[in-house]
Amino acid sequence: MRYSQDHKAQTHQRIIKEASVRFRRDGIGATGLQPLMKSLGLTHGGFYSHFKSKDELVEKALQAAGDQVASVCAELFAQDRPLETFIDTYLSEWHKTSPHEGCPLLTMSSELGMRGQPSPTSDVVLNARLQQIQGTLAGENTVDRSIVIMSTLVGALLLSRSVADVEFAQRILDVTREHLNHSQD
């Protein structure tokens, strides 16, 4: 059946949105197109009138996740103490337990990277964060310093999510937050 004019575009975006959630939460490889389409009230066959392959959806979903995170981060960087606000949010309990709406660098980009097929979109997402951080830095070597800050944030969040001991996981976040906030003084 043919639907009203922008119906297809809406469905297209719904698929991308749901994929960006599932890819981050469950992993790209572990996310099936059949369950994904079913969760949107669609059948799996229709997928290929929207995308030519799963890989194309992965790319679009990574972009969408990047865009979503970018707008969230834009709000954070508009606050009073931008870098501190960003750091606190990045290393928050919320971010630790919400990979599905969090930074895709730890989930999608790293899965693609470990596979040996990194996407240029990962570069775009990372660069966006680095530039936002640089905007808050005074002095020299702001690019280099932003890279170190971002590495530390990503590593702490990854380790926090990887560890079984809940208190240990919390401590990794707390200690790293303390360190990063103090080193800016």
Added chain:
Amino acid sequence: MRYSQDHKAQTHQRIIKEASVRFRRDGIGATGLQPLMKSLGLTHGGFYSHFKSKDELVEKALQAAGDQVASVCAELFAQDRPLETFIDTYLSEWHKTSPHEGCPLLTMSSELGMRGQPSPTSDVVLNARLQQIQGTLAGENTVDRSIVIMSTLVGALLLSRSVADVEFAQRILDVTREHLNHSQD
């Protein structure tokens, strides 16, 4: 056919060793037991006379990877400038391109962690690194400082592997290495 006395133990270890390589290189989910056994000249049916499930092998392989990395790191920490040697190796081109024999925290532990089923063995592996680092640190808060160093190392390596631009990837490693080595002065 029944084999000589320690034949089974040897096969057992060969499976674990190969699994620890493949799980790190290809991912746990993307590694099939059938190809794994075939690469050792065995048939897949025999797998279950060694392990009760794939999950059990994952646990054993993570331990094995941790042990292997621990002994490599022990050598690094026995050198002249232990922390600098460790940092340089962790952020080396070799480590970036050799996930299969590198730190399992970025590969196996993070895959388990993102899945929401982190293994206590990840805690053991991380703690081993933290203690080795602490042994090189003077002054106060050595535990906290070791956590920050390790987070930064892990994050930089992850981002370096995730990024498509090769020069950008190298720069992440270089900048982070510089930063960590200078901050110890």
Added chain:
DNA sequence: TGTACATCAGTGAACGCGCGTTCACTGATGTAC
């Protein structure tokens, strides 16, 4: 305005494939006599 037709988003069965796991079987070795 009313009717005939073309479009095409979405349907649902089917494709080959690899997955983890099971199971009856094999046959060289270790053990018992």
Added chain:
DNA sequence: TGTACATCAGTGAACGCGCGTTCACTGATGTAC
């Protein structure tokens, strides 16, 4: 020492399942007259 038997690591076919992808089809809508 020689023979009969028990063991059990490894074999290979088979299980149900979900994967990504294909394809002939449907039928409500948009368009043309």
